[in-house]
Amino acid sequence: MDFIKKVLSDKKTEVVLFSSTAIALYGYDQGMMSLINTNYDYLDTMGISKESPLVGIIVSVYYLGCAVGAVLASYLGDVRGRKPSIFVCLAVTALGNLLMFIAGLGFSQGAMTLMFAGRVIMGLGVGGIDAVIPTYSSELNEEGGRGRALAQEFQSNIFGLNMAFAINLGVTNGLGKDNQWAWRIPIIAMQVYPVLLLSFIYRLPESPRWFIFHKREDDAREALVDIYGKGEADGKFDDLQQASKDESASSIGYSDMIFPSGQQFHETMVTVMGQVNQALTGYGAVSVYGPQIFQLLGFDVSMSEYLTMANYVSYFFLMTFAWLLIERVGRRFLMVTGAFGIAVCFAILTVLGGLAMNDTKFGIPNLAVSIPGSIALFVATGLFGIGWLSEVWLIPTEIFPSTSRAQGAAISVVVWGLANFAVTLLTPIGFNNLKYWLFLVFAATNLFAGWWTWAYSPETGGRSFEENQAFFADSKEHDTWLVSLVNKGEFRHLPRGEKGDGVEGERQPLLAADGA
DSSP, X not given: OHHHHHHHHOHHHHHHHHHXXXXXXXXXXXXXXXXXXXXXXXXXXXXXXXXXXXXXXXXXXXXXXXXXXXXXXXXXXHHTOHXXXXXXXXXXXXXXXXXXXXXXXXXXXXXXXXXXXXXXXXHHHHHHHHHHHHHHHHHTOOOSOHHHHHHHHHHHHHHHHHHHHHHHHHHHHHHOTTOTHHXXXXXXXXXXXXXXXXXXXXXXXXXXXXXXXXXXXXXXXXHHHHXXXXXXXXXXXXXXHHHHHXXXXXXXXXXXXXXXXXXXXXXXXXXXXXXXXXXXXXXXXXXXXXXXXXXXXXXXXXXXXXXXXXXXXXXXXXXXXXXXXXXXXXXXXXXXXXXXXHHHHHHHHHHHHHHHHTHHXXXXXXXXXXXXXXXXXXXXXXXXXXXXXXXXXXXXXXXXOHHHXXXXXHHHHHHHHHHHHHHHHHHHHHHHHHTTHHXXXXXXXXXXXXXXXXXXXXXXXXXXXXXXXXXXXXXXXHTOOOGGGGGGGGGGSSOTTXXXXXXXXXXXXXXXXXXX
C-alpha cells in the first residue's frame, strides 16, 4: 500500500512507470510475432507458405511505420506538446493492433492487405512513442544516473517481450497451431498497453521545458509545482528560463544534423551508427525468429519454443547487469566488449549449426551439439542486453543540446526502424538459403560494430553536456573522428576518478537543458 501511495503522490515516479510501460510496448511486438509466424492458420489466412519472403515482409513493414511515425510524432511533440503527441501515438498504436486482430476474421479476401495496414499503422504509433517518450522522460527527470535509469526502463522492454511470448506459447499449446485464436489472442492482448497508458496519461504533467519554450510561463510554473512541490519549483523555474534564453540564441534544424557541412553532423553520425551497429548485432533476428534458430540447432518444434521462452527469461534477468555496470565501466566499454563477445558466440553457433545439420553423417549425438549451441545463444542474448539494448538510446541524450534533442531522438528511431526493417526482412530469407552460415554473417557484422564503436564512439558517461561537446569541438579542430586521437584519447573511457561512483558521475541535470 505504501508503494501505491508513493506512486500516486510522486509525479517523478509516475513518469518513470509510464515511460517503462511505454517502452515495454515495443518489446511486446517482438515477442508477439515469433510464434505467429509459425501458426498454420495464420499462414493459411494470409495465403502464404512458411518459406515465403512475405513472412519477413509482414514483420518488417512495421519498422518502416516506426521510421515515419518518429518524424511525425517529434514534430507534433514540438508544436502541440509532448503529452498530446504521446496520446495520438497510443491511439494510433491501438488502431493498428485492432486492424491486425480482425485481418481475415470471418473473411479471407484482403486479409493480407489488412494485416499489412495494421502493421504499418501500429508502427507509426510505436515509432512515435519511441521518439517522444525518452525526450519527455528526460525533461521531467533531473536526477543523476541517466544510464542506470534508462537501462532499468529498458528492462521493461524485455518484460514486454517475455509477456508476449508467454501468451503466445500458452495459447499455442492450449489451442494448437491450427487454431486461429492461437495467433489472434496474442495480438489483441497487446491492447492492454495503449489502453492502460491512455487511461493514465491525464495524471502526468506536460513538460515544463516545453511550456517555457512556448512562452507559457504560468503553465510551466504550475507543472514544476506538480512535479517538485512549491519549495523547489521557483529555483527550477529560474533554471529553465535561463536555459531557454541560452537556447534561443541558436536554432538547429535537420539540415544542421544530416548534411556533412552541418554543425552537428558528427553527433548525428555517432547516433546513426549506434543504431546501425545495434541492428548489425543480429538480435532483431534472434528476438523475432528465436524458435527457428533452436530448430536449426536440432531441437524439435515444441522444445525450440520452450527454449526460446527460457532464453527471453534469462535475457530479462541478465539485463540487471546493464544498469549495475553502465555507470561503473561506461557505455563504450559495454558496447565494444558486447559486440566482440556476440561475434564469438555467433562463430561458435556457425560451427555447431553445421554439425547439427550433419550430425548423422558425422555420427555426433544431437545433444552434444544442440546443448552448447543453446548456451552460446543464451550468452549472446545476454551480452546484447547488457551492451547494446539501452546504450544507443542513451548516448543521443548526452551529446545533443535541448534545441535538437527531439530531432536527435527522431533520427535515432528512423535509423533504428530502417535498420531493423532490413534485418527482419532478410533474416528469414537468410535462414531459408544460408542455413547456419547466417550465423557467420552475424559474427562478421558484430566484429564491424565492435570495431566502429571502439574507433569512433566516445565515452559520454560521467560527463556534462559541455564536456561531451568538447570532444566534438576538439575533433573538428584536429580534423579527425578517431577517439584515440581526440583530446589525447580522454574519451576512450570514463573521466579519471569517475569509474565506480555510479550516480555521482552524472553531474549535469537533463531538466536544465544540459547546456544552461
